[in-house]
Amino acid sequence: MGSTIKDIARDTNLSLATISKYLNGKKILPENQKLIEESIERLGYIPNKQAQMLRSHRTNTICILLPVISDYFWGSICSYVEEYMQRHNYSTIISTYDPSSQDQSEVYRHLVSAQVEGVIIVSLDLQRSNLFTLLKSNNIPYIYLDQVMTEPAGDSVTSDNCYSAYCTTKYLLERGHRRVGVIGGDIDSYTTSERIRGFRSACREFSIPEQDQIVMCGDFTAETSGKLFKKLMSQQNPPTAVFLLGYFMTVSAIQQLDNLSIRIPEDLSLISFDDDEIFSAFDPPISVVVQDLAQMGTEASRLLLKRIQGDYSDFPRTKIIKTHFIERSSVRDLSK
Amino acid sequence: MGSTIKDIARDTNLSLATISKYLNGKKILPENQKLIEESIERLGYIPNKQAQMLRSHRTNTICILLPVISDYFWGSICSYVEEYMQRHNYSTIISTYDPSSQDQSEVYRHLVSAQVEGVIIVSLDLQRSNLFTLLKSNNIPYIYLDQVMTEPAGDSVTSDNCYSAYCTTKYLLERGHRRVGVIGGDIDSYTTSERIRGFRSACREFSIPEQDQIVMCGDFTAETSGKLFKKLMSQQNPPTAVFLLGYFMTVSAIQQLDNLSIRIPEDLSLISFDDDEIFSAFDPPISVVVQDLAQMGTEASRLLLKRIQGDYSDFPRTKIIKTHFIERSSVRDLSK
DNA sequence: CTGAAAGCGCTTACAG
DNA sequence: CTGAAAGCGCTTACAG
Structure with a gap:
C-alpha cells in the first residue's frame, strides 16, 4: 500500500x-x-510511526485517562491537551476507567502495552487504587488533574480552590450575610475539602460562629446534592446565602427553587463554583467562580512533557491555576 | 525495563x-x-503493541477527529466511543482539526503515520476539505458523525433531525401557534437544513403561510444566534413560538429574554433542540428535543468496525438515531 | 556526510 | 503442536 x-x-x-x-x-x-x-x-x-516507535524506544504518545462518568468539562480539557501535545509532536490516546474500582491493573496493562510515555489522570478519586504503584514501578510519569496527589506525592494541576472559595465567601460576608450554607461533593476529595477550608477561613475572619457555617457534603451527583439543598433550606433557620461547590450542586439547587418557593436573591443569595454559559441567562444571572480549563489542560501537558524529558527538578509540583469571579446578580446586599 | x-x-x-x-x-x-x-x-x-502492530499490520487503533472549537457534547461522545472500542480490543486516539481550513493534509499525515484503521469524524463541516479524498486514496474507512456525507457518499450517524423537527413543530401548531420562528446554525449544514425541512413540512400540513414561517440562520455561535433572536423578536409582528435548533441558539435566546422583556410562555413559547441538565431548572422548565449521544457514539463505533472488517454490504449507510422529546412548561397552549 | 549491518519485539509461513 | 528463520519499517552505532 x-x-x-x-x-x-x-x-x-x-x-x-x-x-x-x-x-x-x-x-x-x-x-x-x-x-x-x-x-x-x-x-x-x-x-510509519509504529516502526519508529519500536526501534527508537520513543513512542511520543501520552494518554488522558477519563472516568467513565464523564463530566461536561473533561471533554474540552481533552481538546486543550491534544492541541498542546500535537504542537509538541506527541500523540494523545484516551482511555476510560471505572472510578469505583480499586484494581486498575487492566488500565495499567493497556497503558504499558501502548507504551505511553506519560499519562494525565482526570480524576474523581483514584488515590486508593493500585494504579499509581503500578505506574511508578514502570517509571511512567503521570499528572493528576483537578484533584491533588498526596499520599504517594505526585504532580498535580488544580484550580485555586481554597483561595477562590475564601474570596467568594468574603464577598458574601461583606454583603452582610451572617449565616451561610455550603453544598459540596465528596468531603474526602481534595477539591471539596480545599473549598471548604477557604470558606471556613473567611468565616473565621468575620467571626462567624460555627453553627452559622452550615456545610453539607455528599457526593458529586446532582441527586444527592439536591437532597442536601432541600435539607439545608428546610431548616428552622435557613441561611441567607448558599455557596454551591460545583456544577452539579448548582444545577440541582436551581432545579428546586421553584418547588421550595425560594426567590433569588430576595430569599436567598447564591454563588456557584463552575460556570456554564447558561448561568448568565438565568433570572437573575448567577454569580460564579470560573475554572480556567484551557490553562489546566495546557499546564498539565507542559508539566507532563517536562517529566517525560526527565526533568524532575521541582517534583512533586502542585500547579495552582487561578480562577476568576464573575459578578452577576444572584447575591443580595444585606448591609445596605 | x-x-x-x-x-x-x-x-x-x-x-x-x-x-x-x-x-x-x-x-x-x-x-x-x-x-x-x-x-x-x-x-x-x-x-508490546508497537511490535505487534508493526509485524501483524494490524494496529487496532481508531481515531476520533474533533473540531478544535469543541462543543460540550463531543466530550461525552468520546467516552462512549472509547468504551465501545475498548470492549472490542481497539485503542482510541484523538486528534483535533481546524474546521476553517480546506487543507487537512496535516491531519491526514498524522492518521496515516499512526496507522489508524478507521476514523470517526465529528464534524461541523468538512465536506469541502481534501480529507476525504486523502482517506479514500488510502482506503481508510471513516464515519461522519452528526453531519451527513453526501457528495462523496459515505457512512454517517446522525439524529433523526427532520422527523423530530417535524414532530416538534407539529406540537407547537397543535397548540394553536400560527406564526413560528426558527433560529438555526449554518443553513448549509446537513443538520440545520434537515431540521428546517421538518419544520416546513409540519407547517405545510397545517397550511401555515410562508410569511409566518420565519426561519433565520447564521452560524453555530451564540453571538450570531443572539443577534438573530433579537431581530426575530423585534419584528412588527413577532411569532408566538420559537424553535431553537441547537444548544447555543437556546442559550443565547434565553440570555436575552430579560432584556427584551419577554416572558416564557406568556409572551413566547419556546422549544430547544438539545438538552442540558440546566434547562429543566429554568423558570419555566424548557421543553427539549434530546439527542441520544450514547447511541450515536456506539453506532458510529459499530459501523466503523464493520467497515474495518471489510464488510461494506450496506455502504453507504446513514444511520439515523432516534431523539426523544421532553415536555416541560415552556409552551403555551393557545388553542384553549 | 554516507552506507552496511544489526536489531527493536513481535508474527508468520514453513518444516518437522 | 512446536521451533527455526525471515521479516515488519524503521534507527542506531560503527566504519569509512
Whole structure:
C-alpha cells in the first residue's frame, strides 16, 4: 500500500540510513536532501510511526485517562491537551476507567502495552487504587488533574480552590450575610475539602460562629446534592446565602427553587463554583467562580512533557491555576 | 525495563513462536500453557503493541477527529466511543482539526503515520476539505458523525433531525401557534437544513403561510444566534413560538429574554433542540428535543468496525438515531 | 556526510 | 503442536 523508507532509498539511490537521517533532521548534503524531498513527494511517503516507535524506544504518545462518568468539562480539557501535545509532536490516546474500582491493573496493562510515555489522570478519586504503584514501578510519569496527589506525592494541576472559595465567601460576608450554607461533593476529595477550608477561613475572619457555617457534603451527583439543598433550606433557620461547590450542586439547587418557593436573591443569595454559559441567562444571572480549563489542560501537558524529558527538578509540583469571579446578580446586599 | 517475549521463551524453554501462539489464542499444549502463564505472571510480561502492530499490520487503533472549537457534547461522545472500542480490543486516539481550513493534509499525515484503521469524524463541516479524498486514496474507512456525507457518499450517524423537527413543530401548531420562528446554525449544514425541512413540512400540513414561517440562520455561535433572536423578536409582528435548533441558539435566546422583556410562555413559547441538565431548572422548565449521544457514539463505533472488517454490504449507510422529546412548561397552549 | 549491518519485539509461513 | 528463520519499517552505532 503505502511506500516505505526502502522505496525512497531505491528511488534516490541513497541508503536507508541517509533517508532516516533526513527524516530525523540531521545534516545531509543539500543535493541529497533535494533528491529525498522530491522522492517523498512523488511517492507520497509517510513514515510509519509504529516502526519508529519500536526501534527508537520513543513512542511520543501520552494518554488522558477519563472516568467513565464523564463530566461536561473533561471533554474540552481533552481538546486543550491534544492541541498542546500535537504542537509538541506527541500523540494523545484516551482511555476510560471505572472510578469505583480499586484494581486498575487492566488500565495499567493497556497503558504499558501502548507504551505511553506519560499519562494525565482526570480524576474523581483514584488515590486508593493500585494504579499509581503500578505506574511508578514502570517509571511512567503521570499528572493528576483537578484533584491533588498526596499520599504517594505526585504532580498535580488544580484550580485555586481554597483561595477562590475564601474570596467568594468574603464577598458574601461583606454583603452582610451572617449565616451561610455550603453544598459540596465528596468531603474526602481534595477539591471539596480545599473549598471548604477557604470558606471556613473567611468565616473565621468575620467571626462567624460555627453553627452559622452550615456545610453539607455528599457526593458529586446532582441527586444527592439536591437532597442536601432541600435539607439545608428546610431548616428552622435557613441561611441567607448558599455557596454551591460545583456544577452539579448548582444545577440541582436551581432545579428546586421553584418547588421550595425560594426567590433569588430576595430569599436567598447564591454563588456557584463552575460556570456554564447558561448561568448568565438565568433570572437573575448567577454569580460564579470560573475554572480556567484551557490553562489546566495546557499546564498539565507542559508539566507532563517536562517529566517525560526527565526533568524532575521541582517534583512533586502542585500547579495552582487561578480562577476568576464573575459578578452577576444572584447575591443580595444585606448591609445596605 | 519490561520483559519481552524472549524472556518468556527463555524462562519456559519454549520457542518464541509458541509464546506468540499462546498470546494470540491459538492451540498449544495445556502443560505449556501453564508454564507460559506462570512465567508471564512472574515476569510481569505485557506485550508490546508497537511490535505487534508493526509485524501483524494490524494496529487496532481508531481515531476520533474533533473540531478544535469543541462543543460540550463531543466530550461525552468520546467516552462512549472509547468504551465501545475498548470492549472490542481497539485503542482510541484523538486528534483535533481546524474546521476553517480546506487543507487537512496535516491531519491526514498524522492518521496515516499512526496507522489508524478507521476514523470517526465529528464534524461541523468538512465536506469541502481534501480529507476525504486523502482517506479514500488510502482506503481508510471513516464515519461522519452528526453531519451527513453526501457528495462523496459515505457512512454517517446522525439524529433523526427532520422527523423530530417535524414532530416538534407539529406540537407547537397543535397548540394553536400560527406564526413560528426558527433560529438555526449554518443553513448549509446537513443538520440545520434537515431540521428546517421538518419544520416546513409540519407547517405545510397545517397550511401555515410562508410569511409566518420565519426561519433565520447564521452560524453555530451564540453571538450570531443572539443577534438573530433579537431581530426575530423585534419584528412588527413577532411569532408566538420559537424553535431553537441547537444548544447555543437556546442559550443565547434565553440570555436575552430579560432584556427584551419577554416572558416564557406568556409572551413566547419556546422549544430547544438539545438538552442540558440546566434547562429543566429554568423558570419555566424548557421543553427539549434530546439527542441520544450514547447511541450515536456506539453506532458510529459499530459501523466503523464493520467497515474495518471489510464488510461494506450496506455502504453507504446513514444511520439515523432516534431523539426523544421532553415536555416541560415552556409552551403555551393557545388553542384553549 | 554516507552506507552496511544489526536489531527493536513481535508474527508468520514453513518444516518437522 | 512446536521451533527455526525471515521479516515488519524503521534507527542506531560503527566504519569509512
